[in-house]
Amino acid sequence: MRPDHRSCRQIVLSVWFLLLISTCVLVGQEEILTRIQRVENNLLPPVLIKGEKGWVLKERMKHYMVPGVSVAVFRDFRIEWAKAYGVKDIGTNEPATPSTMFQAASISKPVAVTAALKLVEEGKLKLDDDINKILRTWKLPENEFTEKRKVTPANLMSHTAGLTVSGFPGYEPDEALPTLQQVLDGKSPANTPAVRVNLEPSTRFRYSGGGTTILQLMMMDLEGKAFDQIMKTRVLDPVGMSNSTYRQPLPEDLRSHATTAHRADGSVIKGKVHIYPEQAAAGLWTTPTDLSKFAIEIGLSLKGRSNKILKKETVERMLTPFVADNIGLGFFLDKKGNTVYFQHGGANEGFRCMLMANKEGGYGAAVMVNSDNGQIIGEIMRSIAKEYQWESYLPPEEEIFAVAESVLDRYTGRYLVNPDRVLTVRREGKRLMVDATQPPSFELLPVSERTFIRRDQVLRYTFVVSGQGSAGEMEIQTDAESNKAPRVPAHRRIPYEDLMAGNVEGALSGYRAIKREQPDNFAVSEDRLNSLGYEFLRQKKFREAVGVFSLNAELYPGSANVFDSLGEAYATSGDREGAIRSFRKVLEIDPTHANALAQLRSLGAN
Structure with a gap:
C-alpha cells in the first residue's frame, strides 16, 4: 500500500506547529521571568534621581522588617504574573504563596x-x-x-x-x-x-x-x-x-x-x-x-x-x-x-x-x-x-547640581516649620542633612544652588538668602502649596523639645500659648496632642504622657476620648485614683462608652 503523502505532510505540519507554539510559550515565559527579576531588583523611591540604582526587594523587606509580600501584575486585561516572597508568620516561617490570603x-x-x-x-x-x-x-x-x-x-x-x-x-x-x-x-x-x-x-x-x-x-x-x-x-x-x-x-x-x-x-x-x-x-x-x-x-x-x-x-x-x-x-x-x-x-x-x-x-x-x-x-x-512603562505614573528624573561647601554652610541652622516643629540643617562633608524634631534624619539633594529635594517625599526646599549672608528662611513646596519656615536662634526651644528634655511645665505653657495665638493650628489639635501623649506613653515617660493628656483634657473638655486616653495613662503609670477619676469623666460625657465601662470594672470601681 502506497503511503499517503498528504497525511504525512499534515503530520509534519502539526508537529511543526506544536513545536512553534511550545517555543513561543517558552520565549514568553523567559521574557516574563526576566521582567520579574528586573522588578525585584529595581524598587524605587518617590523621587527619582538620575543615575541612581534601585533597591533589591528582599533587602528592602529586611530593611522594613516585613515578613511577607505578595504581588500580582496585569497587562492587556490579563494577569501576567503573581509571586509571593517571605513568610506567612514570622513564628512558623511557613512560606507565603500567591494563593495566601x-x-x-x-x-x-x-x-x-x-x-x-x-x-x-x-x-x-x-x-x-x-x-x-x-x-x-x-x-x-x-x-x-x-x-x-x-x-x-x-x-x-x-x-x-x-x-x-x-x-x-x-x-x-x-x-x-x-x-x-x-x-x-x-x-x-x-x-x-x-x-x-x-x-x-x-x-x-x-x-x-x-x-x-x-x-x-x-x-x-x-x-x-x-x-x-x-x-x-x-x-x-x-x-x-x-x-x-x-x-x-x-x-x-x-x-x-x-x-x-x-x-x-x-x-x-x-x-x-x-x-x-x-x-x-x-x-x-x-x-x-x-x-x-x-x-x-x-x-x-x-x-x-x-x-x-x-x-x-x-x-x-x-x-x-x-x-x-x-x-x-x-x-x-x-x-x-x-x-x-x-x-x-x-x-x-x-x-x-x-x-x-x-x-x-x-x-x-x-x-x-x-x-x-x-x-x-x-x-x-x-x-x-x-x-511596564505605565503612562505618566512616575515623576521625571531629577538631576543633582553641584553646590560648593561654602554655600552649603550659609544654609545651616534651625528653621521653624510650625510652632512645634523645627528642622535643623547641618553640613556633613559635601552633603546637607536635616534633623527633624522627630526622627529620622534625611538628606537634602541640590537641584540648583538654592533648591533641594529629598528622596522619600515629593517636596522642594528653597533657601531664601539676602546678599552674602546666611539664609533667612526656608520655603517648603508641595504640588499644592508653599510654606515658609523662618530661621530661629539656636537657643530657642519649641514645646516638643521641652518635653523631650523633661521640662513638662515649660512645654505645657508653650502649647497653651500656641492655642491662644493660633487656636486652629494642628500642633494643638485634639488628635495631634492625643498622638503625642501616646508617643510618650509607649516610651514609659509617664510624667510627660500624663501632662500632655491632661492638657488635651483642659483644651477639649467635651471630648470623651481625651479623658479615656488620660485614664489609660494614669492606669499604666499605676495611679489608680487618677484612672478612676478620668474614666468616670468619660462616662459623664458618654454614658455608653465601652472602654471606660470595661476599665472601671477592671479597676474595681462602680
Missing part, C-alpha cells in the same frame, strides 16, 4: 460598593435615595446637618456624607464582638464612637469607614442575608475570586490559607489577627491575584467587553468624580498627565495593601504585605510602573 483592609470598600451598585442596577435602591427610607434595622439620627440634604447611598460610596469615624481598629480574637447597630451607635462592646453626620452631605469629601458600615447594613437589610454571602454571590464568585471571603472571623478551615498580622518591628500582633465586624469597610480576606481579577473586570466592563457584575454605564458612573475630583463611587481617581488610574489602599492592624489600575489601558498591579510598615508597597509599585 491577606487582609485587604480598606480595599474591601470598592469591592463592597460594586455589590451595592449591582443592587442599583436591579432597581432595589437608587443612588440618590434617602438612606433612612432604605434602612430597616437601624436609622441614622437626623440633625441640623441633614435638614437641607439627606444622606444618600452615593454619599456613602464616595465619602461625601459628612459622617464621622474614619476607620476601625478591629477586635482581638478573645474580645466580644459588637453588632453593626452597636458599632454605628458606639455602644459597648464597640470600640469606636457613634457614626453621626457633622457636616452637610454632598458638600465635600471626608473619608468615613463609618459610612461604608451603614452601606453594609443597608445591603443586609435589603437582601435579608449575611454580608459575606451577599458578597460571595454578587462579586466574588462571578469574578472568580476563589481565594477571597468577607467572613469575619475567618473560619478555622480557611485560617491555614491566611497570613498573620505583624507590627512594624516584625513581631506578631496579639491574637495573630484582628477581627472586623465592619466587613464592608475592612473585612475582606483576599490575594493580589483576586484583586487583579476584580480590577480587570471593572476595566473590561468600562469598555463594554464584560458584564459579569456591572453594566458599562454603571462602571462609567462608578469611575466619574462625585463631589470631589479625586473620588468616584468606591474608588479613588488619580489623574496623572492625560490618563487616570482608579485605585484604593488599605491599612488594617498588621496589614498594608494597594490596588492600582489604569482606567483605559487594562494594566496595573496589586501588592499586599503582612506588616504595619507599608512603605515597601510604593517602592514595588514604582518598580512595576517603570518596567
